Structure formats: C-alpha cells, structure tokens
Amino acid sequence: MQLRSSNIDKLTGEVFDVLIVGGGINGAAAAAALAGKGARVALVERGDFAGSTSMHSSNLVWGGIKYMESRDFALVRKLCKSRNHLIKSYPSTVQEIRFLTTIPKGFRYHPRYLWAGSWLYWLIGNGFTRIPRFLAPSAIKQSEAIVDVAEAMGGFEYSDAYLHDNDARFVFNFVRGALNYGGVAVNYVESLGGTRENGLWVTQLRDVIDGGTLEVRSRVLINAAGPWVDKHNALTGQQTDYHHVYSKGIHLIVPRLTDNQRVLAFFADDGRLFFVIPMGPRTCIGTTDTRVEKPEVGVTEDDIRFVLDNINKRLTLERPLTTADIISTRCGVRPLAVRANGGGERDFLQLSRKHAIDINGEDAHLSIFGGKLTDCLNVGDEVVDAVRDMGVSIPHPGHRWYGEPPQEVRHEFMHQAALMGLDVMTAPEASEPLSTRLWRRYGTHALEMLEEIREDPRQAEVLIEGTEYLRCELRHAQRREMVTRLEDFLRRRSKIALVVDEVAIRDSPGLREACAILFGDQAEARYEEYFAASRGEEAVLPSTGE
Numbered sequence: 038m039q040l041r042s043s044n045i046d047k048l049t050g051e052v053f054d055v056l057i058v059g060g061g062i063n064g065a066a067a068a069a070a071l072a073g074k075g076a077r078v079a080l081v082e083r084g085d086f087a088g089s090t091s092m093h094s095s096n097l098v099w100g101g102i103k104y105m106e107s108r109d110f111a112l113v114r115k116l117c118k119s120r121n122h123l124i125k126s127y128p129s130t131v132q133e134i135r136f137l138t139t140i141p142k143g144f145r146y147h148p149r150y151l152w153a154g155s156w157l158y159w160l161i162g163n164g165f166t167r168i169p170r171f172l173a174p175s176a177i178k179q180s181e182a183i184v185d186v187a188e189a190m191g192g193f194e195y196s197d198a199y200l201h202d203n204d205a206r207f208v209f210n211f212v213r214g215a216l217n218y219g220g221v222a223v224n225y226v227e228s229l230g231g232t233r234e235n236g237l238w239v240t241q242l243r244d245v246i247d248g249g250t251l252e253v254r255s256r257v258l259i260n261a262a263g264p265w266v267d268k269h270n271a272l273t274g275q276q277t278d279y280h281h282v283y284s285k286g287i288h289l290i291v292p293r294l295t296d297n298q299r300v301l302a303f304f305a306d307d308g309r310l311f312f313v314i315p316m317g318p319r320t321c322i323g324t325t326d327t328r329v330e331k332p333e334v335g336v337t338e339d340d341i342r343f344v345l346d347n348i349n350k351r352l353t354l355e356r357p358l359t360t361a362d363i364i365s366t367r368c369g370v371r372p373l374a375v376r377a378n379g380g381g382e383r384d385f386l387q388l389s390r391k392h393a394i395d396i397n398g399e400d401a402h403l404s405i406f407g408g409k410l411t412d413c414l415n416v417g418d419e420v421v422d423a424v425r426d427m428g429v430s431i432p433h434p435g436h437r438w439y440g441e442p443p444q445e446v447r448h449e450f451m452h453q454a455a456l457m458g459l460d461v462m463t464a465p466e467a468s469e470p471l472s473t474r475l476w477r478r479y480g481t482h483a484l485e486m487l488e489e490i491r492e493d494p495r496q497a498e499v500l501i502e503g504t505e506y507l508r509c510e511l512r513h514a515q516r517r518e519m520v521t522r523l524e525d526f527l528r529r530r531s532k533i534a535l536v537v538d539e540v541a542i543r544d545s546p547g548l549r550e551a552c553a554i555l556f557g558d559q560a561e562a563r564y565e566e567y568f569a570a571s572r573g574e575e576a577v578l579p580s581t582g583e
C-alpha cells in the first residue's frame with residue numbers, strides 16, 4: 038500500500054499539466070503517452086485500474102472483420118493497422134490467433150463469399166497475418182472435432198490477435214508505464230467534479246478507502262470515465278458533440294472445450310458473431326449485444342441461457358454445457374459514441390465502434406468517447422497532440438511510450454534464465470515455461486525476479502495452489518502493482534479469479550500467505566472483504582490508516 042499512499046500524497050503537491058479521470062484502457066494509454074513524452078500527469082480511478090469495461094472485453098485485438106458487412110472499410114483499415122502495430126510492439130502479449138468461422142446452411146451469405154471477404158480483410162490489413170483458407174464441412178470437423186457440422190455449409194479460417202494474459206493486465210501495464218515515467222496514478226480515488234479557477238482545473242477527489250477528500254490542480258482535464266463520461270461531464274459543466282449509448286455484453290468461463298489454440302467463431306441466433314475463445318486452462322464463450330440504458334449491469338438468467346443455448350447448438354460436446362459448468366462470468370457495457378444530434382436512432386447493432394475525442398480548447402478539457410482496446414495506441418497519440426495544442430509543453434515528442442523492452446534485454450533475460458535452469462523449476466501442471474511467462478508479464482523487471490530466485494529458490498514456488506503464481510510475483514505485486522484489495526490481484530493483475538473455482542481459491546493454504554505478503558497487518562481484513570463481497574455481503578473494514 039506504500040505505493041498508493043505515496044502517490045496520494047503527490048496529488049496535492051504540484052500543479053499537473055494534465056489530470057485524467059478514469060483508469061480503463063483509454064485513461065491508462067493517455068497517461069502512459071503523456072508521461073512518456075514528458076508531461077506532468079496524474080490519473081485517478083474510483084475503483085481499481087481496469088475495474089470496469091476494460092476487464093470485461095473478449096480479449097481480442099482485431100481489425101473488426103464484422104464491420105466489413107457494414108462496409109466501414111476506413112474503420113477496418115484503421116483497426117487492422119492498430120492490430121498489426123500492437124502485435125509488433127507486444128510480441129509476447131498480443132499474439133496472432135486463427136479464427137475458424139463455421140457458416141450454417143441458409144445463412145445470409147455463402148461461405149465462399151465470406152471467404153472472399155476474409156481475403157479483402159487480409160489485404161486491408163497489409164497481408165500482415167497468415168492467409169485465410171476455405172474449409173468444407175469435413176475439413177472443419179477434421180480441424181476442430183467439437184464443431185457440429187451437420188448443418189454447416191462450410192467455413193473459413195483467418196487471423197486476428199488476442200491478449201495472451203488478459204485485458205486488465207494489459208491495461209495495468211500502461212498504468213505501470215505511466216508510473217515508470219514519473220506520472221502519478223492512484224486507484225480507489227473518485228473525482229467528484231471540478232471547476233475552472235484562474236486558468237486551472239481544480240478537481241475535488243474522494244479517497245474511497247478512507248473517505249478523505251483532497252483537491253488537485255491541473256492545466257488540462259481529461260475525462261476518460263468510459264461509460265460514465267457523460268455523467269462526469271455533467272459534474273464539470275461540459276457540453277459535448279458526442280454522448281454515449283450502451284451495449285451490454287457477457288461472457289461465460291467454462292472448462293476448456295478444446296486443446297487447440299484457436300478461436301471458434303459462429304453466427305448466433307441473433308445473427309451476430311459469437312466466439313469460443315481460449316483462456317489459459319479454460320474457455321471463454323460469448324458475447325451478447327443488448328442495448329441498455331444504464332452502464333450498471335449484471336448477468337441475467339436470460340443472458341446465460343442465450344449463451345449456453347447458442348453454444349450447445351453449435352458444438353458436439355460429450356454432454357451439453359449447463360450452468361453447473363460456469364466457473365466465472367464477465368459482464369460490461371460497450372460505451373458507443375454517437376453524435377448528440379443524431380446517430381443514436383440508427384440500427385443499434387450497426388452503430389460504429391470508433392472512438393471520438395471531444396475537445397473543448399477554451400476550457401482545456403477533453404472527453405474520450407467509445408473506443409476499443411485495439412485502438413489504445415492511437416488514443417494515446419491523439420491525446421498527446423490535443424494536449425500540446427492546448428499549450429502544454431511536450432518535452433520529448435519523439436519518445437516511444439509503449440511496447441516491450443528491446444530484444445537485447447529479452448536475450449539477456451533468457452540467457453540468465455537458461456544458465457540458472459529456471460524452466461526446470463516450472464510446475465508440472467503449468468501451461469508454459471517459467472521464462473516465457475515471467476518475461477511476458479514483467480519485462481525488464483523479470484530480471485529482478487531471477488535475482489530473487491537465485492538468492493532464495495523458494496521464490497520460484499507456486500504460492501496459490503492451482504495457479505501459476507510464484508512467491509516472488511506476489512512480492513513484486515506488493516511493491517509495484519498497487520494491489521489495494523484482494524480482488525485487484527486475483528481478478529485483474531492476474532486472472533486467477535476467472536479461471537480457478539472460488540472454493541479452490543478459498544481452500545488454498547497459500548492464499549493466506551499471499552494476503553500477508555500483499556497486505557501485511559491488513560491481510561485478514563482484505564481476505565474477509567473479498568469473500569464477503571463474493572457472498573454479496575458488506576465487509577466491515579478497519580481504516581487503512583493511509
């Protein structure tokens with residue numbers, strides 16, 4: 038908690054160039070870009086970083102093949118370029134993956150027409166990925182035995198990319214990047230709104246953990262509150278050209294359905310694309326697309342039935358999936374940007390998923406509407422340009438603020454790991470060698486972990502049974518990842534809570550030690566808080582004394 042309290046102290050100590058409200062992908066990428074290029078940045082997030090929409094995505098980094106149908110080729114081109122850029126910049130995190138799409142008889146397009154479309158998609162994406170291929174029903178069955186081809190007309194396979202770990206971890210790495218560049222970022226601090234005073238924004242903040250209030254001053258205010266952008270603009274008196282409408286989407290995490298590392302794509306009963314996505318030792322299925330009026334949503338029985346019915350109809354499993362197979366769920370709203378004077382009445386499913394940055398130069402205020410994880414590097418760069426146009430000095434405009442460390446550092450890490458026999462220490466049930474996993478998750482800081490393991494081999498032991506997390510990773514999380522509540526670690530810095538059954542987590546003897554490492558004398562309270570929340574109870578917590 039030291040990192041958090043020292044960052045809270047820093048919030049009031051200076052006038053920032055920029056204050057960002059919201060620590061989802063848009064806020065995190067904006068913070069990393071601005072801090073990396075030398076602006077003085079603060080970011081506040083009222084929950085945990087990536088604690089809202091950005092932890093409920095499909096984990097896909099994609100060029101938006103479905104927007105081909107609405108002929109939004111400019112958007113597809115932009116997203117394909119962003120996808121390629123992310124694959125190149127994060128080779129161990131954002132990885133190409135094949136999508137096998139099965140087309141049923143009587144579908145609105147013939148599979149050969151769609152296959153031709155996938156070639157166009159490939160060309161629009163500069164031919165960066167492996168080429169598409171057409172599959173007759175028998176070839177689909179041969180590639181993926183669980184697909185029911187009885188009613189299939191054929192299919193095609195093409196490439197996009199996915200996040201190997203998870204969306205929330207990806208977002209956190211941008212927050213961490215902003216901190217590395219000297220930015221200030223704090224979770225569990227809510228903006229209550231702000232006013233302009235003598236050419237500065239004065240924003241009122243509330244510490245959600247201890248209830249304390251504080252004021253932060255900045256030249257520019259960026260509203261990156263995702264689905265709550267309009268609400269926050271009401272607090273600051275901002276009028277915008279855009280506003281948000283919401284589309285709810287859910288996913289279910291179930292036991293692994295196939296050992297193949299590919300996404301299975303289908304058209305659901307409502308005509309929308311529907312996926313079976315690998316998620317480590319599990320499979321993630323979904324999603325839905327339902328218009329809702331408010332961003333606060335939950336998974337309903339109807340949602341679950343829709344997903345299970347659709348999946349059971351399209352796969353030939355030994356037995357159909359039921360609610361008893363659900364290990365965890367994800368549920369969020371897509372904030373979709375529409376112009377305030379129209380657009381919202383268009384067919385909802387056809388609404389564009391582009392981002393829009395609404396700029397009020399006079400008030401030095403920006404609102405980020407819509408967007409996708411896939412588009413995050415563009416959002417970061419566009420925000421820097423807009424902030425510079427508002428007169429903020431950008432001392433290092435050419436600095437590359439994203440991406441994995443250079444190849445030489447990776448080679449050095451892999452060399453040291455090989456010399457000390459790190460991969461031999463990999464737990465037998467692990468899905469990948471330790472060196473691969475530590476590098477992907479921690480980059481340069483993985484070298485410090487090697488040092489810790491050399492000093493004390495117990496640091497390479499898996500701490501929470503049934504997961505791949507090592508003792509040294511918990512120590513690292515305690516120091517560098519601002520884990521304030523147990524859920525921050527179990528659900529967002531890691532994906533343990535998504536893929537491990539809750540009873541298994543609770544029964545794990547190592548969890549108590551993990552809490553002790555993460556929270557010191559608050560360990561018991563944080564443990565109780567986590568399990569009380571999952572039972573739907575309010576835990577009574579002592580003040581953290583921060």
Ligand SMILES: Cc1cc2nc3c(=O)[nH]c(=O)nc-3n(C[C@H](O)[C@H](O)[C@H](O)COP(=O)(O)OP(=O)(O)OC[C@H]3O[C@@H](n4cnc5c(N)ncnc54)[C@H](O)[C@@H]3O)c2cc1C
Binds near residue numbers: 064084263411
């Ligand atoms: C079901 C689903 C599937 C998706 N799949 C994909 C996909 O596969 N690929 C892809 O690229 N995109 C996908 N998306 C889209 C993508 O997830 C979102 O566009 C993106 O995460 C939105 O990020 P954001 O930062 O705008 O919002 P958020 O992640 O919601 O972040 C906004 C943050 O602001 C905080 N906040 C709000 N008010 C305040 C306040 N007053 N003070 C402080 N903090 C505040 C909130 O707590 C929140 O954490 C999907 C979305 C959904 C819902």
